[in-house]
Amino acid sequence: MISPVSATYIYPVSAPPVKNGVLTFDEQGTITGVFTAEEARERQLKNIRHYEGLLAPGFVNTHCHLELSHLKDQIPQHTGLPEFVQSVIKLRNFNAQEREEAMAKADAAMYASGIVAVGDISNQPVTKPIKQHSKLYYHTFLEIMGFRPEQAEAIMERVKQLKDEFGSLPISIVPHAPYSVSSELFKVLAEYAAETGGPISIHNQETKEENDFFERKEGGFLDLFEFLGQDIDFYQPSGKTSLQTYLPLLPPELKTLLVHNTYTSAADATFAASVHPNLYWGLCPKANLYIENRLPDVDMMRRAGLRITIGTDSLASNNSLDLLSELNVLQQHFNVPTEDLLKWATFNGAEFLGITQQFGSFEPGKRPGLNLLGFKEQDGKVILGNELQRLL
Incomplete structure (x- = not known):
């Protein structure tokens, strides 16, 4: 049997923090109880291991690109998204062994940094061997893209065949981004997703250029289409933001993650709530600073009551796949309580991926992972440090 553990604070996430609380486990590491110090004394719990720090469930990384792990330190910072996308395309042809080694290293690093589950973006099946043998739970989001309306059906059939190559691994076909998916392809995908189920993920409003493209057909995405050799003379801007243009095309009954924001x-957040009741909003702050040198309006998102999750994006746009460092950035720039940050990094992500039966919170019957985090108390508030030890 695993010994009970205690810490200065336990954050069950599904309940308020417990000072000097105690967690108990069975032989397999499944949680059997979450107790206050007084309840632990009443039950005469023995051999309790006490830690100085904060205990939290394992993290859920809702947005990663494992297949881009070989691009670490390859792309300059602050290029803006259209130029960043061009750089990724130019650097695609890496040695296969280097790419596989980089993915394996990234997978191991995520485990060591306290991550238990990952929503991973894929464009090809190269990540399959890693995912089959990983200690992490992966849900693959297989991206579909194509801006030529007449090609929508053919593109969908091609991606469905690619999906089959992942075998029995959890997977969804999802739109890459508003600027790379035609309205016809959105409709074809929506029909398929409504039949097969979600969750769905899409890159959303990562750059000002995206709204410029939809509102006025201006900005850096015109250069990107020229770089790709695509004639988009047929395209007529909607006169609305990208979100207000494409979101009504997605099935409102399916859990959908809007990434970056x-x-x-x-106004976009209000519109989104009016047309889609199952939205989650993914934040990847370090990648936003890397590419656009800007952060989302997190204060607005909190006031609007949006369900927020946390992601790392890829090593092409980040120096690590470490969720705690993402929380540190948010904590430095916004006045977000630690209790909220931890919910975003655990339960909300697990809820979006549909895996709360095991992950996301400390509750009897779950095996959510166990992270010991450093912290300090300042003006009566708990402030996260940058130290983490994975205990389970």
């Missing part, structure tokens, strides 16, 4: 306004 760097240029999402309060």
Whole structure:
């Protein structure tokens, strides 16, 4: 049997923090109880291991690109998204062994940094061997893209065949981004997703250029299409933001993650709530600073009551796949309580991926992972440090 553990604070996430609380486990590491110090004394619990720090469930990284791990330190910072996308395309042809080694290293690093589950973006099946043997739970989001309306059906059939190559691994076909998916392809995908189920993920308003493209057919995405050799003379801007243009095309009954939201306004958030009741909003702050040198309006998102999750994006746009460092950035720039940050990094992500039966909170019957975090108390508030030890 695993000995009970205690810490200065336990954050069950599904309940308020417990000072000097105690967690008990069975032989397999499944939680059997979450107790206050007084309840632990009443039960005469023995051999309790006490830690100085904060105990939290394992983290859920809702947005990662494992297949881009070989691009670490390859792309300059602050290029803006259109130029960043061009750089990724130019650097695609890496040695296969280098790419596999980089993915394996990234997978191991995520485990060591306290991550238990990952929503991973894929464009090809190269990550399959890693995912089959990983200690992490992966849900693959297989991206579909194509801006030529007449190609929508053919593109969908091609990606469905690619999906089959992942075998029995959890997987969804999802739109890459508003600027890379035609309205016709959105409709074809929506029909398929409504039949097969979600969750769905999409890059949303990561750059000002995205809204410029939809509102006025201006900005850096015109250069990107020229770089790709694509004629988009047929395209007519909607006169609305990207979110207000594409979101009504997605099935409202399916859990859907909007990732980045760097240029999402309060009006966009209000509109989104009116057309889609199952939205989650993914934040990847370090990647936003890396590419656009800007952060989303997190204060607005909190006021709007949005369900927020945390991601790392890829090593092409980040120096690590470490969720705690993402929380540290948010804590430095916004006045977000630690209790909220931990919920975003655990339960909300697990809820989006549909895995709360095991992950996301300390509750009897779950095996959510166990992270010991450093912290300090300042003006009566718990402030996260940058130290983490994975205990389970």
